[in-house]
Amino acid sequence: MMEFDSTHLWMHFWAIATAATVSAGCALVGSFLVVRRLSLLGDAISHAVLPGIVLAVLAGGRPGGAGVFLGAVVAALVTVWLTNLLGTHAGLAEDAGAGVAFTTLFAIGVVLVSALASRVDIDPGCVLYGILELVPFDTVPILGLEVPRALLAAATVLVVLVVAAALCWKELVFTAFDPAAARAAGLPVGLVSAGLLVATSLATVASFEAVGAILVVAMLAVPAAAAELLVRRFHRMLLVAVALGVAGSIVGYLAAWHFNTNAAGMIAVVLGIEYLLAALWAPGDGIVARVVSRESLRWRVACEDRLASLWRAEEGDAAALAPRTLLDRLAQARLVFGGRIVPGRAGGLTDIGREEARVIVRSHRLWEAWLGRHVALPLDHLHPPAEWIEHHLGAEVRGRIAADLEGDEGDPHGRDIPPEEFPRRPAEPPAR
Amino acid sequence: MILTVAEMSFPTGWIPPYNTLVVAAGVASVGFAAGVVGCFAVLRRRALAGDAAAHATLLGVGLAFLLGGGRRDLPLLLGGALSTAIAALLALVLIGRWTRTRDDAATAIVLGVSFGAGITLLSGISARGIPGSAGLEQFLLGHTAGLTAADAMILGALSLLTVALVALFLKESTLVAFDPLFAAASGWPVTLIDYALVVLVAVMVVVGLPAAGAVLVTALVVIPPVTARQWTDSVGVMLPLAGLFGLVAALSGVAVSSAVPRMPTGPLVVIAASILLTISLLIAPRRGGLARWLRSRRTVAAWAEGRLLEVALRLEAQGPFTREQLLAKAPGVAADSAFKRLVRSAAIEPVVTRAGTDAWRLAVWGRELAAERSRRLAAWTEVLEVAREDARGHLTIDVPSPEAILGAARMKAIRESAAAARSASGPG
Numbered sequence: 001m002m003e004f005d006s007t008h009l010w011m012h013f014w015a016i017a018t019a020a021t022v023s024a025g026c027a028l029v030g031s032f033l034v035v036r037r038l039s040l041l042g043d044a045i046s047h048a049v050l051p052g053i054v055l056a057v058l059a060g061g062r063p064g065g066a067g068v069f070l071g072a073v074v075a076a077l078v079t080v081w082l083t084n085l086l087g088t089h090a091g092l093a094e095d096a097g098a099g100v101a102f103t104t105l106f107a108i109g110v111v112l113v114s115a116l117a118s119r120v121d122i123d124p125g126c127v128l129y130g131i132l133e134l135v136p137f138d139t140v141p142i143l144g145l146e147v148p149r150a151l152l153a154a155a156t157v158l159v160v161l162v163v164a165a166a167l168c169w170k171e172l173v174f175t176a177f178d179p180a181a182a183r184a185a186g187l188p189v190g191l192v193s194a195g196l197l198v199a200t201s202l203a204t205v206a207s208f209e210a211v212g213a214i215l216v217v218a219m220l221a222v223p224a225a226a227a228e229l230l231v232r233r234f235h236r237m238l239l240v241a242v243a244l245g246v247a248g249s250i251v252g253y254l255a256a257w258h259f260n261t262n263a264a265g266m267i268a269v270v271l272g273i274e275y276l277l278a279a280l281w282a283p284g285d286g287i288v289a290r291v292v293s294r295e296s297l298r299w300r301v302a303c304e305d306r307l308a309s310l311w312r313a314e315e316g317d318a319a320a321l322a323p324r325t326l327l328d329r330l331a332q333a334r335l336v337f338g339g340r341i342v343p344g345r346a347g348g349l350t351d352i353g354r355e356e357a358r359v360i361v362r363s364h365r366l367w368e369a370w371l372g373r374h375v376a377l378p379l380d381h382l383h384p385p386a387e388w389i390e391h392h393l394g395a396e397v398r399g400r401i402a403a404d405l406e407g408d409e410g411d412p413h414g415r416d417i418p419p420e421e422f423p424r425r426p427a428e429p430p431a432r
Numbered sequence: 433m434i435l436t437v438a439e440m441s442f443p444t445g446w447i448p449p450y451n452t453l454v455v456a457a458g459v460a461s462v463g464f465a466a467g468v469v470g471c472f473a474v475l476r477r478r479a480l481a482g483d484a485a486a487h488a489t490l491l492g493v494g495l496a497f498l499l500g501g502g503r504r505d506l507p508l509l510l511g512g513a514l515s516t517a518i519a520a521l522l523a524l525v526l527i528g529r530w531t532r533t534r535d536d537a538a539t540a541i542v543l544g545v546s547f548g549a550g551i552t553l554l555s556g557i558s559a560r561g562i563p564g565s566a567g568l569e570q571f572l573l574g575h576t577a578g579l580t581a582a583d584a585m586i587l588g589a590l591s592l593l594t595v596a597l598v599a600l601f602l603k604e605s606t607l608v609a610f611d612p613l614f615a616a617a618s619g620w621p622v623t624l625i626d627y628a629l630v631v632l633v634a635v636m637v638v639v640g641l642p643a644a645g646a647v648l649v650t651a652l653v654v655i656p657p658v659t660a661r662q663w664t665d666s667v668g669v670m671l672p673l674a675g676l677f678g679l680v681a682a683l684s685g686v687a688v689s690s691a692v693p694r695m696p697t698g699p700l701v702v703i704a705a706s707i708l709l710t711i712s713l714l715i716a717p718r719r720g721g722l723a724r725w726l727r728s729r730r731t732v733a734a735w736a737e738g739r740l741l742e743v744a745l746r747l748e749a750q751g752p753f754t755r756e757q758l759l760a761k762a763p764g765v766a767a768d769s770a771f772k773r774l775v776r777s778a779a780i781e782p783v784v785t786r787a788g789t790d791a792w793r794l795a796v797w798g799r800e801l802a803a804e805r806s807r808r809l810a811a812w813t814e815v816l817e818v819a820r821e822d823a824r825g826h827l828t829i830d831v832p833s834p835e836a837i838l839g840a841a842r843m844k845a846i847r848e849s850a851a852a853a854r855s856a857s858g859p860g
Binding site for chain 2: 217
């Protein structure tokens with residue numbers, strides 16, 4: 001399909017430009033769909049515009065022309081109307097209703113395309129996965145430059161979408177994030193939603209020739225969902241989504257060129273990889289960040305539990321528990337290495353270790369004492385919450401609890417609460 | 433000379449050959465099983481998860497084709513399809529568990545990306561001209577013409593196995609579908625059953641691939657259950673009925689496509705299923721459009737008659753009344769035809785009697801009816817004022833909407849004045 005040939009570089013440039021333009025428009029609309037939980041509306045519309053397009057072409061419209069856009073918008077509105085009709089009259093859940101409506105319309109479209117193949121210049125395969133590779137061959141002259149018609153249509157739609165989004169920015173955002181409040185504030189919520197619907201069908205039709213009906217779904221949803229993972233503010237999400245969409249189109253096209261395969265499919269795959277990377281590496285709550293923060297907490301808890309256990313052993317309450325699990329052993333090694341525990345089998349606390357352990361046990365017993373005083377819990381229920389919170393109490397909270405306990409020195413089990421500060425030279429731990 | 437059925441050469445042309453019959457039987461059982469399994473997908477709102485799995489099958493078909501060294505062995509290809517379908521479902525679960533992405537976007541991502549990967553792979557295979565790859569595109573939109581009898585038997589056997597599984601675990605599946613919380617509280621492994629049902633849907637999507645294609649096979653799983661739902665309120669009836677609708681849709685789609693050259697099967701199956709659904713939406717008893725329309729007409733008529741009686745009772749205090757007087761006092765939808773019915777009723781059990789050319793009087797029976805109606809209205813008014821909870825508990829879902837009787841404009845005015853009264857009385 002695509003062989004490297006420098007004389008055709010212009011062709012590739014036009015194809016990439018078309019893909020990027022289409023993708024930018026889809027990412028823009030898709031961001032609104034994703035935050036409004038309407039991603040599947042994009043799915044439904046992208047399937048359902050097919051019969052509209054076919055009928056418009058049959059009626060004499062040119063692919064990418066105004067008539068085709070009109071046909072597609074009408075088909076999209078019909079889908080949504082059918083879904084609502086199935087919802088109100090047949091009591092269908094929205095997903096089933098949409099599933100019925102768009103598969104039926106798409107089936108009608110495919111049958112029309114297959115039956116009228118001689119009269120409609122649409123290939124059933126292209127309906128599904130587009131013909132980005134052929135886009136540069138159908139051009140119109142603009143300012144002496146042969147510009148692909150598909151690019152022209154996509155660019156026009158992109159400009160329309162950007163202008164519309166800028167003009168109705170406040171309404172769009174308000175409706176997206178708090179439709180009830182927007183309605184109460186007197187915004188025409190229904191009209192805004194209908195506008196979004198029309199915008200989705202415009203973006204879909206503009207993409208149709210380049211990437212086909214189904215891969216539009218990826219262009220609509222994937223960059224927006226990835227951007228949502230990466231940033232928190234909506235206007236940034238829009239920009240990031242558009243950037244991801246454009247980058248995915250360029251990389252996807254080049255990869256398809258390299259591997260000699262379908263460009264639209266490869267763009268979807270690259271967008272998927274972008275999403276995967278975003279899900280893994282998003283700052284704050286990406287999978288990697290969450291695993292790291294969870295594991296580091298587990299690690300800290302293991303170390304602190306180890307220290308506290310040794311401290312209690314020195315206090316003479318119980319023998320120190322031998323490290324049992326792998327995590328415990330690693331924590332022990334880390335503490336020995338960090339100079340908290342004396343190396344060797346006996347392995348008591350060093351001075352620094354004792355300082356740190358004391359604070360942990362202090363937190364634990366302060367909490368037990370506080371719970372014992374203020375919450376009517378039986379004695380044997382005090383330990384578990386304290387065991388959890390000892391890792392999270394700061395000096396200030398400890399101070400306040402101590403003040404609240406008014407110098408009460410013991411915990412409810414009758415053991416001393418170790419002081420916050422020892423004199424410089426710590427006393428010997430209580431003898432056995 | 434003894435012939436087996438397969439070797440028999442039929443003298444007349446109208447009996448289809450053995451292979452066609454077996455394929456038809458296989459497709460029929462696929463349609464039946466898809467309908468049955470789809471019931472739970474629809475009830476549990478997993479319709480679109482099934483769609484994502486369906487779009488992912490293409491990738492599996494391509495991978496299996498490559499792994500199998502270019503053989504077009506249907507069980508192998510379907511095995512590949514099943515593994516990627518399940519991988520897609522797994523991806524859905526993982527995205528839901530590990531990221532902030534919501535369900536709808538997750539479905540769209542899995543659907544779009546896996547389909548893109550499938551297209552990339554298939555297109556790469558065909559660009560390299562690997563022998564035997566030409567037919568792989570038939571998995572996009574379905575094409576049963578190439579099925580052999582052996583393939584069809586495998587499909588049929590798998591479908592019957594799926595149906596048997598559903599039948600075996602009918603109680604558990606039904607419980608989980610309708611009341612997952614109760615099921616969990618009673619100690620059923622709800623998550624396990626849920627996953628098992630979703631996997632069954634994936635199996636059906638894969639088995640349905642040759643008949644309906646990756647893009648449209650969801651419809652085979654979704655539309656027949658929705659159709660069956662129109663006819664019944666009982667799962668026990670819905671399952672076989674959905675199976676039946678699926679069977680008819682699959683068979684008629686395949687039949688039409690074999691008659692028209694170059695026509696993929698999938699869209700035709702879907703259109704057949706939609707036609708069945710449309711008919712059901714119109715004529716199904718109780719839930720169908722026709723039944724609803726008749727019911728609402730009857731209700732409106734009964735209310736109009738009652739209202740006429742009430743006004744007539746009041747007018748009669750001043751002697752006989754004319755038709756104009758009556759209709760002027762009791763305007764509204766269907767008042768005119770209600771009056772005609774009152775007059776006609778004179779032949780059987782007179783409600784009104786004629787007291788002149790255009791002068792009417794309530795008959796004994798009419799007076800009783802009117803009195804009873806006022807009594808009931810007064811009683812309901814009291815109930816609504818004093819014991820609203822009782823009213824709520826005893827009014828059924830069939831209570832006609834006030835808009836249907838009073839008209840939308842009047843109802844809007846009533847609502848506004850009620851809101852004004854509420855805000856005047858202040859909060860609390």
